[in-house]
Amino acid sequence: MTRFGFNYIKDAMGLLNKIVSGGQTGADRAALDFAIKFNVPHGGWITKGRRTESGPLPDFYNLKEMDTRDYPARTRQNILDSDGTVIIARGPLTGGSYLTYAFARKTGKWVCRINLLEQDIFEAALILHAFILDQGILVLNVAGPRAGHDPDIYYDVKSILTAVLYLDFLEMEEDLWHADQMIDAGFDFPKSFISIKQAVEALEQSLTLRGKTLIARSQAHQMAGIYFTLLEYVRLSLKLDKKNSNLFKFLSKGRTLKEYTPEDAVMELLKKLKTRLSKKFQFRVVSS
Incomplete structure (x- = not known):
């Protein structure tokens, strides 16, 4: 079976085909936003009322609401519904992160603990990549501190994934x-x-016929290949940085700049480009 003829998501992340989390700010939300960005299926359980420290979780996150407001019950259910859990934090585990680790050990589920005081982003990625491959993780539960306890954890978790x-x-x-x-x-x-x-439109004009055809014919779950290939080209060509790019200001309007990065803007533009080229390709096929 070819990589692009079967199931890219399963192959792309060591047989991983879904990411789940509890929907809280910080580590949980980073995992969900990563999944949405790269078209990886996502889900999980959240407490009654979809409550988080920043207010109710928006409905576009595909989490199921429990009939209880009990956070430990939600934590336990996400562990049980996944093949393994990664906890990404700084220093000794506390609060919900410690509870997640204890539940995972008690239920016999695989658990990977990453301490960002000991590993940098790349080292953490190597550890998590090996964990997913070695344990054959299909559904990964991502946990860690909320933003109120660690304001930088969102960016770190998203970068690691x-x-x-x-x-x-x-x-x-x-x-x-x-x-x-x-x-x-x-x-x-x-x-x-x-x-x-x-x-x-400028991005489209800058591509060769091969480039346009590859993007037009690709599936939604193949955006990672397009993204990693064209990331630096798009970022530099369109001058996507927070300080002086009007385009970045257009794209980031109404968003939290601590969470929305130029790299996220690149993916947003590439998805719009793919939609545009796919429509043109379908029109040509029908017309011919």
């Missing part, structure tokens, strides 16, 4: 996606953009 996906891309996907074959090196981007639509 992205790095795990990138490790598989380097091992198994790099032979399919080649930036030099997808990009027209002679294309000159406008110095600024007046709309997101203009930026997407």
